[in-house]
Amino acid sequence: MPFRSFALGGFEGSTHRRRDRRRVDTIASSAHDLHAARDYALMRELGIGATREALRWHLIEPAEGRYDWSSVLPILRAARAHGVEVVWDVCHWGVPEGLDVMSTAFPARAARLARAFARLLREEGAPAAGWVPMNEMSFWAWAGGDMGHFEPWLEGQGDALKRQLFHGHLAVVEALRAAGERAPVIVAEPLINVVPEPGDPEAARLAAGHNEGSFAIVDWLLAADRSSVDVVGFNHYPHNQWVWDGPQIWWDDGRFRRLASLLADAHRRFRKPLMLAETGAEEPRGDAWMGYVAEEVARALDAGVPVEGVCIYPIMDYAGWDNDRHVPCGPLRRDAVQHRHLRPGQAAAVRALNAIPARRRDARAA
Template structure:
């Protein structure tokens, strides 16, 4: 389905955090200014496909009026470097004039999707795929269950998840009507929850895991054609106990990623991608080594693993406090970009996986 196995993803979060401030990770990394350079660096590392986000809150400041000026550096930078791009439409952020819980939300996202197709077509962009709504399960928890970020709801996670599902379905219909035939993806967290020893908590732990799949189940139940590829985001903190303590890799309770991917592939019967993975320094090199080994093991188990996206590919400011988060192959220091040698080598190891895959 994809020409390239290894992708790089530019952080695109645009939600409103707990204090009401808008997060704009693309501006925070200056990727909106230096996208041409960033894509050129990525291409020099042997990567030819990227995940990018279109900042809906900047593009549609008034309902139905679309100004794509904020996206042009990303679009043209990717095109100049010969990069294919998987475009995200709604990365946890909506325009200020729109309430994500309103009946208007699905229609507004569909209209935005059509406008994005027109713009990218006019720019001659090489589109690899679409992510209508990023991490619906996480957004439902953070914004609908715990009030951690917009829309700041408590104990209404299922309602927010329902809205996001409606948005995804509406956007997919709009994309297809506009002639966009590229793969439709979801990018959802892949988690594992561990009950405490000696406690009767298995059902509670499994319910938490099931909740992370609920949006996918709802979409596929309504329209089986609305997801072509199931993407899973997996980080060092994606396994935890019911007390919210991280289960570390190497501990007895930790489940290998290969098993999680195998089980998910069987459940959804669709091509799989690892849509986000990575770790901050000094763990980054070792983490990508682990991911390479587990991805190969998953391929050996027969998982139809189509791609793997290192994400974020570029250092970014933390959502809550703006701290410098050193991660991925492209580092930043004093306004300049540099390449981490260990991450360059890790990308090369990841790129070798496709040739060894038994399912191709």
């Protein structure tokens, strides 16, 4: 097991600018930066020893080449104090003011940030557990390159943005390796299943293309440099299966595909270790969803699919990055005055998920 626990936490870290040009900062809105010690203490009560965190690049680099680490040091130090190792997102959709994601400067700027942060981690004695160079590149390409929902606010240019993020990922990996970093490089890409309405061949063609396109950037990276991805991470939520140009499909729909099957297909395609880089559900479905995920991951492991971990993301309530609404999710409940508490049902589901490796060892030994 590459992480300190099979279950990982993950604190929502979006920092992009929306269509209305408003900057999102979900770490600030959840006050995770102020209450990281409490958040990690609750995680440790659940047996979780690893988490995903995001660098807030717009705060760290207010002017090109000048780094201010004050936004990340409290989180880094709280994690170290509580024995929590961190998988760091270098770029979680947000970039500093004045930096155009589509510019030739973007990959090099991201690489310099990663190299400088790796140096800080060494100085702090807090090695990374892993790296996500560019968060959810396929979704960013769609939202920011095809639909104009957020920066860089383009339409019909998703492939061009995806190519730019591809170059950014490779540049960050090169910088990290040159800095002596050996922690695994992880991609965090959507795992989806889009189906057509029966008897609609055009919808069937478009749905198949959309499914295939969700894997494209991983294909590109592995073709360019197979060592640029150590773990293929997938983000999978209840809404990740739907009818083309239609509604979401649920467990009772015959076209719904079980998670174990989707993971097996991905492993056959990429031949790399896998993880769920994000999963979870809003309340009141959180308990049932995490129970389903645990069952499916155990089934995948039994079939020989190398699933290295499951990240509950977000592990704590947050303010929705597209509309600021309170999103209740994960085993950590956050109230209006920023108190944190465990949700008993989700806590039990997460403990069961975390116990999967030990249960499998016991079963083999019996």
